[in-house]
Amino acid sequence: GSKNAPFACYEEIHSQADRFGNCGLKRGEYQFCTWRNLQCGRLICTYPTRIPFYRENGAVIYAxxxxxxxxxxxxxxxxxxxxxxxxxxxxxxDKGRV
Structure with a gap:
């Protein structure tokens, strides 16, 4: 099954500060993740198959x-x-982060 993604995935997706990669929503705007908090925003996983993932009411992004x-x-x-x-x-x- 899926598992937590490596740091490089967090770096790539969270650098967008959009609905898929962010560290929260404040006053209607997506918040950038600081370098130290890249793994403390939205969850990102590795996906082990080429079969498209589907969730009702969900939009999926792959990188x-x-x-x-x-x-x-x-x-x-x-x-x-x-x-x-x-x-x-x-x-x-993250290591040493809560």
Missing amino acids: FVQNNLCITIDYKSTQSKRDPMIVFSGSRC
């Missing part, structure tokens, strides 16, 4: 980075709710 197929999802139905793909506050999201 091929350093021989890894990286994937993340944006759920349309979460406009007024907490984004389920954002790392929970207090989670260990």
Whole structure:
């Protein structure tokens, strides 16, 4: 199955600061992730198959980075709710980071 993506995937996707790669939403704008917080924003996984991933009400983005197929999802139905793909506050999201 899928597993947490390597740092290079986070670097590539979170550098966009869009609905797929960000460190949260503040005043209606997607927030850039600082270098130290790249793995503390939205979850990004590696995807082990070439069969397209589908989730109802979800938009999927794929990025091929350093021989890894990286994937993340944006759920349309979460406009007024907490984004389920954002790392929970207090989670260990990188070495020495909470």
